[in-house]
Amino acid sequence: MTTDALALPRRARRASSASGWLKGFDLAGGHVVMALLSLFCLFPVYWMIVTSLRPANKVFERSLWPTAASLDNYTYALNAIPIGQMLVNTLIVAAIVTVVQLITGLLAAYAFARWRFPFDKLVHVLIALTWLVPLQVVMIPNYLLIANAGLLDSLTALILPHFASALAVLMLLQAMRSFPNEVLEAARMDGAGSWRVLWEVVTPNLRGTIASLAILIFISTWNEYFWPLLLTRTPEHSVIQIGIQMFMTSEGTQWGPLMAASTLASLPIFILYIVLQQQVVSSFMKSGIR
Incomplete structure (x- = not known):
């Protein structure tokens, strides 16, 4: 009886720890998804700004940053x-x-x-x-x-x-x-x-x-x-x-x-x-x- 009584709190702590770990994992996964969606939404805006800085002969470059930026x-x-x-x-x-x-x-x-x-x-x-x-x-x-x-x-x-x-x-x-x-x-x-x-x-x-x-x-x-x-x-x-x-x-x-x-x-x-x-x-x- 005593052993069972001591085992119950341990199991409860393990279950609580597992539940906390799963919640943390879900929270981290949600942040990763939101970060990816934010990048997906912001990339066209970034590409618009980058293209505006490219000269006419390099407007179709695929680099993420213009090689010869100008205004x-x-x-x-x-x-x-x-x-x-x-x-x-x-x-x-x-x-x-x-x-x-x-x-x-x-x-x-x-x-x-x-x-x-x-x-x-x-x-x-x-x-x-x-x-x-x-x-x-x-x-x-x-x-x-x-x-x-x-x-x-x-x-x-x-x-x-x-x-x-x-x-x-x-x-x-x-x-x-x-x-x-x-x-x-x-x-x-x-x-x-x-x-x-x-x-x-x-x-x-x-x-x-x-x-x-x-x-x-x-x-x-x-x-x-x-x-x-x-x-x-x-x-x-x-x-x-x-x-x-x-x-x-x-x-x-x-x-x-x-x-x-x-x-x-x-x-x-x-x-x-x-x-x-x-x-x-x-x-x-x-x-x-x-």
Whole structure:
């Protein structure tokens, strides 16, 4: 009996040690897989930067680092098209669209979350259905409206059709529905109206969701190509995606300047994510806790 009693803790310790070893192995294996996936995702970006540093006669080298690195492609790209102006235009359009869609999304989501009104469910379904309508369906009607308003070849034309987003409304509505009602009731007992509750109570507690949504809207607007292609006529009033396409002609593709322009176009996105990455991680963690 005594021997059996002593053997049980030993077996338990061995089982615990084996379980800990297996967990450590699984954790290490997961990190290895994530590292490989990260390399797989980052390699095209690395290759874009490396290609932008190669001279024209060595652009198809297979080496992982250019043998004769130079900034000639950047100089050529900056002189060939007004990249600076295009980047500023794209930044203005993306920033305004992001801010406006966040504001309209917050107002609409708060209305759906707080109040009941006639046909509210029908309106919610219609907003969700607009998310399923492809851009090509509304492109020509929107173009005719912009043309009749005399706004062709302007930044205003690129912004106006994007004042509201079904994605923003639905994503923020889902976050608001999970917001504790006790906090809202406490704010109302303190005399706060709906406007103050929205901007001083609800919005500060949705920073992670708003940051994630802002990144999605900003990147989507930054990468938009067909709508600016349809509306703009001059490079000075166009966006960077149209500028990148200018290096692809019927005579051939200028890969070096193309990659240089693409690298410059990617920098604001990288900076935005670096600035807001903590908010995005916090949003995912809070979603998991719920």
